Amino acid sequence: MAFEGLGERLQATMDRIKSKGKVSEADVKVMMREVRLALLEADVNFKVVKQFIGQVRERALGSDVMQSLTPGQQVIKIVKEELTELMGGENQKINLAQKPPTVIMMVGLQGAGKTTTAGKLALHLRKNHNKKPLLVAGDIYRPAAIDQLETVGKQIDIPVFNLGDQVKPQEIATKALEHAKEEHHDTVIIDTAGRLHIDEDLMNELKDIKEIASPDEIMLVVDSMTGQDAVNVAESFNNLLDITGVTLTKLDGDTRGGAALSIRSVTEKPIKFVGVSEKMDGLESFHPDRMAQRILGMGDMLSIIEKAQTNVDMDEQKKMEQKIKDQSFTLDDFLEQMDQVKTLGPLDELLKMMPGANKIKGLDKMQMSGKEIDHIQAIIRSMTMEERERPEKLNASRKKRIAKGSGRSLQEVNRLLKQFQDMKKMMKQMTSGKGKKKNPLGNMQLPF
Template identity: 55%
Template sequence: MFENLSERLSKTLKNISGRGRLTDDNIKDTLREVRMALLEADVALPVVRDFVKRVKERAVGTEVSKSLTPGQEFIKIVQAELEAVMGESNEELDLAAQPPAVILMAGLQGAGKTTSAGKLGKLLKERNKKKVLVVSADVYRPAAIKQLQTLASDIGIDFFPSTADQKPVDIVTDAVAHAKLKFYDVLIVDTAGRLHVDEEMMDEIKDVHAAANPVETLFVVDAMTGQDAANTAKAFNDTLPLTGVILTKVDGDARGGAALSVRHITGKPVKFLGVGEKTDALEPFHPDRVASRILGMGDVLSLIEDLERNVDKDQAEKLAQKFKEKKGFDLEDFLSQLKQMKNMGGMMGMLDKMPGMSQLPDNMKDQVNDKMFNQMEAIINSMTKGERERPELIKGSRKKRIAAGSGTQVQDVNRLLKQFTQMQKMMKKMQKGGMKNMMRQMKGMMPGGGMFPGR
């Protein structure tokens, strides 16, 4: 996410960060670079113009804090303006309404409305403890209703049945009545994809909106369409009173133009980012955290939240108990750690939120891909229970059998055992309570330090 923009801005701002003082000349050069970086990221031209103008106004003649160099002060200004462009802070859904709080999903075809409806339902159920009902008013796309029904079943939220021969307004009216009767907290209405130039379809969604009377009307748009995402959102907003935007497929968008253009052009906040295909791959949009990521400073708060949500507390306690009893760390424990990392969006998902990781060379990033984690999991799954508990048993013929069973090579098995040994050493340091030692070990496990050796 935002890789291209992050790379360009990080290089540009690095050049100025060491400057003793800011002058019109060195600001001019840097702002030209910033402008080019934003345009290449497909940020809308009016947004770029306004952004550069505001940064220049704030930077020239600014009072520099004693604790910062002028270059650092300039980076601070760029970060503050990035946040301002995207909306200062996270804007939560306004669900303070007489239940059910109705959320209407609108947008173009193929933007990901149905999957976003399911993901949002899951998020509201798990994080906000809401009783959620979903309904599909998409009577045009074959299997749209079935898709939402299947998704709701997988996630564990309730689905209100509808059929393709019903009118969308009737579907919504019936769903609202049912949600009131059964005391649902939230009703999410999925609608058909439509173009803003199709008057008939736009009239239909106006009628659906009137029947649903939603507290939130969310425009779902594909981030990979760049500044076009902001323009279509604006066109929809002229017809529907939008309250916010969900940007989908952000994980496939290396530019970030949509995230930086939507708020400025529509006046509507981005409320969520769709960051993958999994049903939990929907994140609340925090402009301050995204600005930090764009500037290569990571997103530690989101990483901590991921840890809190995804780390299995029971497993962590069992591991702690094992340490207390001096039983050590075996391959079974290593496997459970790998699975928890996968739950947090894989290694790249975690590295994306770590400060400074945007500076990692591409060849190192390639070594830390999630395919490698799948391979490690397959290797451990090919071992017997005894081998997992006592890795020292794994010698020549056993290595060949494990490699054959996992579809890998003996050198892959050797590499995994080496990585496991390093993890084991780190766990021993933790056991002794030596945090400094543990941090030193962790540095050694980062790319270039041995945990992910070259292939």
């Protein structure tokens, strides 16, 4: 995941200063050197790093920090606030027209993920803003670009306006707007052509489309894996088209995250969305404050809550809470919970969003995809209804039968049963209020 290396370096630096009863100017100097190195290693633009360090140092050396009772905590607070400001301060929503249709023009270089992002954005707007989007195939140059958008449209059940690859993009944009009004689409998302590099022909075409479509949003799609090049691309597109927002793709990949920390400062245009997975629902609104908290190991509970509210059946959750309270929670219920968890995304990524997750030993090495959940579900489904309700009845021969029936090992079956029992004990402690206040994940062993 992006920012992991940066997060580890910054968290180690913060931990060293957090517990200090007094913070000297020398302490701040050492800390700033560490922070500067961490940001440069994350591929943050050196001018942005210089400005950021200067602002943090100035605030950290202020009398209100040096004379406070918790100077270490105050310095961490300053770093978090400045990181948040560096990435845009607050969440910037997409520009929606007061009088439909809203026109969104997707721009960017070839290979950035523009076509897929257009589909993800259409799905996001339908799901979260109750919109009726129309996707427009405006890239007539890249082989299979039109077919790709058609495939994306079918996948998410959103119509695609397509005039083939023999009609000029300018005409496609004109006809698409007419079609949208006739069919009462309140949002038009135009997938424009990209190139391997910025050239005059591309920019002239994009300028023409901008003039014809009068877009409410010019969304630049940037591949965050390209690091500092992403910042240069953003600056060029902004100078030529005056973009209104940025979507960073592949933020779930092995990227250092420097682009997200630099683009806002260099272009003065907000990052509005980030691609967090290859799935069509893997597009999230960008919240600078939440990202700053995650980088510093403070967790991101708001994003977890939002995911749950969107994907989890709250009535079913209330029934499950009651079962936990009266100790009637069974392996069948556990199976149902696993289905709910799968809708929220990879468990290892969710756990990393928990406050203090960086302190949980071994979590950084944990990899849990949908496959592992499938394995757990296969084990439970190989049990009889009675065994699911009363797992204590599972003797050695029954466990062997379940292992064989699920295609998993006997060790995996035993691990799952132990985890289930540990979880029930933890739930009992939490609901009775007798549990000691410690990490709820504690010593619970995960079955994978």
